[in-house]
Amino acid sequence: MIEAVGLTKRYGKTLAVNNLSFSVAGGEVTGFLGPNGAGKSTTMRMILGLDNPTSGQVRIGGKLYRELKEPLRTVGALLDAKWVHPNRSARAHLQWMAKSNKIPAARVDEVLETVGLTSVAGKRAGGFSLGMSQRLGIAAALLGDPEVLLFDEPVNGLDPEGILWIRKFMHRLADDGRTVFVSSHLLSEMALTASQLVVIGKGQLISQSSTEDFVSRAAENTVKVRSPQLPALRTVLSQASAQVAEDGKALVVSGLDSEKIGEIAAANQIVLHELSPQTGSLEQAFMQITGDSVEYHTGLETEAAEVVAAGQ
Numbered sequence: 001m002i003e004a005v006g007l008t009k010r011y012g013k014t015l016a017v018n019n020l021s022f023s024v025a026g027g028e029v030t031g032f033l034g035p036n037g038a039g040k041s042t043t044m045r046m047i048l049g050l051d052n053p054t055s056g057q058v059r060i061g062g063k064l065y066r067e068l069k070e071p072l073r074t075v076g077a078l079l080d081a082k083w084v085h086p087n088r089s090a091r092a093h094l095q096w097m098a099k100s101n102k103i104p105a106a107r108v109d110e111v112l113e114t115v116g117l118t119s120v121a122g123k124r125a126g127g128f129s130l131g132m133s134q135r136l137g138i139a140a141a142l143l144g145d146p147e148v149l150l151f152d153e154p155v156n157g158l159d160p161e162g163i164l165w166i167r168k169f170m171h172r173l174a175d176d177g178r179t180v181f182v183s184s185h186l187l188s189e190m191a192l193t194a195s196q197l198v199v200i201g202k203g204q205l206i207s208q209s210s211t212e213d214f215v216s217r218a219a220e221n222t223v224k225v226r227s228p229q230l231p232a233l234r235t236v237l238s239q240a241s242a243q244v245a246e247d248g249k250a251l252v253v254s255g256l257d258s259e260k261i262g263e264i265a266a267a268n269q270i271v272l273h274e275l276s277p278q279t280g281s282l283e284q285a286f287m288q289i290t291g292d293s294v295e296y297h298t299g300l301e302t303e304a305a306e307v308v309a310a311g312q
């Protein structure tokens, strides 16, 4: 369990994190989503005691990081996968970490096995691919068998196989009952990985909810209806207080679900050729909700929104 209350971090004139409160529960993967520069890494560093909040606080299992007696046994983190001594082997790197944290040496081979690095454990970590480095970073995070795991942009730069591996691995950790908090600006990836979302923009909380709720709340849910009797259908739907727009030979209806629309059409003996709910995507929801919170507008956001809209 992670609990942030009024968490704030100021760097000179930059308010990187602004009065942020949220909580992350065990047994689920929680995504930490926000545009570039939103304050995700700063928040993660404060959770891990690597940066001090200007005000507010964040607790792990009820304790501040500095109050944890053996931090690695409570919380493990993958912040920067390339943070290893390049000439050390994977095993030597983990042995050094285990020793300095009073973790039994036998645990090293266990975590190497867990992340699938046993066969390359004796090789120089400096020669590892990004995917292997990520696995080594995850092995390090798991050394103390912690209840809480933080991953900062873990799939950045990975190939599809590496992305799939990380996604499945996170689900496994959550299924064990652990608290898994993972930051990303990749929305589609988060939709597949996380069942809960904490969304921030410009350092402030935008939303905390299930991924499902986030999408359905933000993206407009409409129903596309085609009929040879469009004018009559339009009239009866408007009378039922639906908002009706015309899109070529179809109507786009909001304010009524497809069941209700079908019933109204049947009651009025109107033939339907199509009745299809149009659900918004996570991308649309994200654009809509964080639109005003993107720190540096490049025009790409609008372009991306148009691409998403055109694909619907």
Ligand SMILES: Nc1ncnc2c1ncn2[C@@H]1O[C@H](COP(=O)(O)OP(=O)(O)OP(=O)(O)O)[C@@H](O)[C@H]1O
Residues within 6 Å of the ligand: 011, 014, 015, 016, 034, 035, 036, 037, 038, 039, 040, 041, 042, 043, 185
């Ligand atoms: N050490 C620092 N000194 C000064 N400003 C900083 C420092 N660290 C972060 N910032 C600023 O704080 C804001 C939040 O940065 P942060 O890296 O936390 O965002 P982020 O959401 O992780 O972004 P990204 O997705 O690009 O990694 C940015 O404006 C950044 O420039």
